[in-house]
Amino acid sequence: MKIKLKSSKNFTLFIIMMVIFIILSIAMPSKFLTGINLQSMASQFPEFGLLALAMMMAMITGGIDLSVVSVSNFTGVIAALILADSIESSTPAGVAILLAVLAVIAVSIVCGLVNGLLIAGIGVPPILATLGTQGLFLGLAIVITQGHSVSGFPESFMALGSGTVLGIPVPFIIFVLIALLVSVLLNRTRQGFNMYMVGSNPTVAKFSGVNNTKVLINTYILTAVLAGLASLIMISRANSMRPGYGTAYLLQAILVAVLGGTDPDGGFGTVKGLVMGIIILQITQSGLNIMSFSPFFKKFIWGFALLAIMVINYLLHKYNERKRVMEMNKLKAAGQAAD
Amino acid sequence: MNLKSLFKKNETYLLLIVIVFSIVITTINPVFMTWENMFDLLRSSSGTAVLAIGIFVVLLSGGIDVSCTAIAICGQYIAINVLIASGVDNIAVAFLISIGVGLALGAINAVFISIFNLPTLITTLGTSSLFHGALLEWFGTKAINVGNIPDSIKVFGKMNILTFTRPDGTQYGLSVFFLILVIIVVLTWFLLKYTMIGRGIYAIGGNREAAKRCGYNIRKIQFFTYMYAGLLAGVMGVMHLSLIRYSNPNYIVGSELSVIAAVVLGGTRISGGTGTITGTLIGVALITILEKNLVLIGLSSYWQQFFIGVIIILGVTITYAQNKINERKGLRAA
Known part of the structure; x- marks a missing residue:
């Protein structure tokens, strides 16, 4: 039953995605279905x-992370700050980028640990x-x-946000890999399996020998690290960083997760569904942009x-549910008739 | 009530923190502990307190409402636009329109939450985006300057229920906003304590299934809860308007988290069923002092966000750590 429901959910998403894509392609082939537009879409969505x-x-x-942005x-x-400083002190770009990436990962692990300890500890x-x-x-x-x-980063760092490999934007490649x-x-x-267990029923998970505390702390560290990696793409694309950037992403991230079939009560969610959710959001956004709707309309x-x-x-x-109950009633009726 | 039970209450600790904080600020800057500053704080924080009471009621019922700031700005902006367009110059009409908008939008929240049974946080995140987006798209994005604000609203903002005269002849006083707050506090307290629907809010927050089996009409209670929160948001919208005498459709939105923080700091459980108005008001006092008076002790406003974060984390940590310790004690005793 669970497997059937799961596949049907992703199938619905796939249909929605294709319908929107086909409508937009037919409606404005000269603007939507162009190499440049596809490329810009592929470099826009990875950060959120x-x-x-x-x-x-x-x-x-079974949780939520409001602190990602x-x-x-x-x-x-x-x-x-590390990257901008490297230009002033003329540190080699490679060293600065490595330092920046390491700092991002280290800081995000600490952030995630704080979340995890508060929640699980x-x-x-x-x-x-959060x-x-x-x-x-x-x-x-x-x-x-x-x-x-803060702005002004080494030239080579820009590749992360706006470079391409064989015409494919680098942020897109990073996103696919992650x-x-x-x-x-x-x-x-084991961590993944346990995450679903804890999400479906924490008590059962605990008595089945799952270390809920550890699973949750790991989960929030992972979410923070993903947020940290997103920040690298953000600052590289914008070539600057201003605190408060990307606050709209919080709603979009929740929207895409729920759209992609994730159960906000926990226990269910697939990367496949999420990716389709992201594609739906991105092509709709692109369509609205081309039709020059206001950002307020998009918010709506x-x-x-x-x-x-x-x-x-x-x-x-x-x-x-109703169908299942009706089927069961039918079976019951058939059973009684046989008696 | 004896001293021991007083020290088991969250409110007591919170009040102590507020008092200590006030003493610290006063020793650094004596301006803080003057009647004038106190009245000013009351005037500027009454609106937040009204909003907080709405959120408090929602939290009691086991839900959460992050859309109330969007509702407040919708009420305010629609009311002021209608007033200017129709040429009516009456504060009561402004309140009526804003409250009407608040009730309607609260009812929309309730439809999703009660009839479709959707999770409250995600629903109100969605409706908040929906309401605010619709407001900006169809009612405009222009801020309304003080020159265009009807006089009755400006007069109301300066109205005092108690007036004092400074030695130099100028006057200051206790704002009429405080009176509105007191009325709402008494009304909410009465509703929660003495009416069936109020007891129902506590009941469905404490244990929904049990409340259902006791015969509470859950749908009716949820509609009441979200519409009441909408109503208070509408009231707050007009209070905010007459306080700052300026209407920008991008104001208020975005402050929902610090209002929720105030309520939660006041000891209201996010899982529902537990919480008091007193606690909520003390929570608002704490957040207001933090937001408005860091400057008085010479800290730049950049620290505001940071301190609010720290206070929320400390507050909830203490509450939930206490729960955990009590649970362990309970287990050991059994």
């Missing part, structure tokens, strides 16, 4: 795609813990920069889409 992957992982364990801001500011509900750290991390980013933006890694983590490792549409998807999921779920 990584945040959405992080959100999905937190949701699989703030973690990105914090690590982004630190990386930006002390037992603070994920909403509250609400607090959202303020804390963003606050740190603001304090470090005094609210100003999505594959997350997929392997969720499907092939994202809210509407999030609500519509959840209502549809609810109705589908109810329909499936």
Whole structure:
């Protein structure tokens, strides 16, 4: 039953994705279906795609991570300062980039550890813990920069955000690699399996010998690291970093995770579904941009889409339940008739 | 009530923190502990407190509402536009329109949450984007300057219920906003304590299944909860307007997290069923002092976000660590 429902959910998503894509392609082939537009779409979505992957992982364990954008801001500011400093002190670009990446990973691990300890160690509900750290991390980013933006990075760092390999944007390649890694983590490792267990039923997981605390701490470290990696793409694409950048991504990340079939109550979510959710969001966004709708209309549409998807999921779920009950009644009736 | 039970309460600790904090600020800058500054704090934080009470009621019912700031700005901006367009110059009309908008948008939240059974955080995140996007798209993005704000609104913002005269002849006083806050506090307290629907809010927050079996009409209670929060958001929208005498459709939105933080710091459980208005008000006081008075002790405003984060983390850590310790004690005793 679970497998059937799962595949049908992804199938619906696939249909929605194809329909939107075909409509936009037919409606404006000269603008939508061009190499440049496809390329720019492929380089736009990875930064929030990584945040959405992080959100999905937190949701699989039955939690939520409201601090992802703030973690990105914090690590982004630190990386930006290291890179900008390297130009002034004329450190070799390679060394500076390596340092920046290492710093981002180290800082994001610490951020994730703070979240994890609050949630799993002390037992603070994920909403509250990450609400607090959202303020804390963003606050740190603001304090470090005094609210100003940091800009001017080595030329070679730009490749990360705007370079291409054989015409394929580098951010896209990074995203594909990380999505594959997350997929392997969720499907092939003990940590992944345990995340679904904890998300479906923490008590059962605990009594089945799962170390819930460890699983949750690892999960929030992973989500923070994904947010950190997203920040590298962000600052490279924008060539600057200003604290407060990308606050709209929080809603989009939650939207995409839910759109991609992740259950916000925990226990279910697939990378495949999420990726289709991201593609749907990105092509819709691109279509709205080409038709030059205002950002306010887009804001309205994202809210509407999030609500519509959840209502549809609810109705589908109810329909499936009813069908199952009816089938069972039929079987019962058949059984009675046979008697 | 004896001293021991007083020290088991969250509110007591919170109040102590507020007092210590106030003493620290006063020793650094004596301006803080003057009637004038206190009245000023009350005037500027009454709106936040009204919003916080709405969120408090929602949290009690086991939900969360991050859309109330969007509702407040929708109420405010629509009300002021209607007032200017129709030429009506009456504060009561402004309140009525804003409250009407608040009730309607609150009802939309309730439809999703109650009828479609959707998770409250994600629903209100969605509706917040929906409401604010719709406001900016269809009602405009232009800020309304003080020159175009009807006089009755400006007069209301300066109205005092108590007036004092400084030695130099100028006046200051306790704002009418405080009166609105007191009315709302008493009304909410009465609703929660003495009406069936109020007891129902506590009941469904504490244990939804049990409340259902006791015969509470959950759908009705949820509609009441979200519409009440919408109503208070509408009230806050007009209060904010007459306080700053300026209407920008991008204001208020974005402050929802610090309002929720205030409520949660006040000891309201995010899982529902537990919490008091007193706690909520103290929580608002703490957040307001942090937001408005860091400058008084010479810290730049860049530290605001950071300190709010720290306070939320400390607050929830203490609450939940206490729970954990109590649970362990309970286990050992059994």
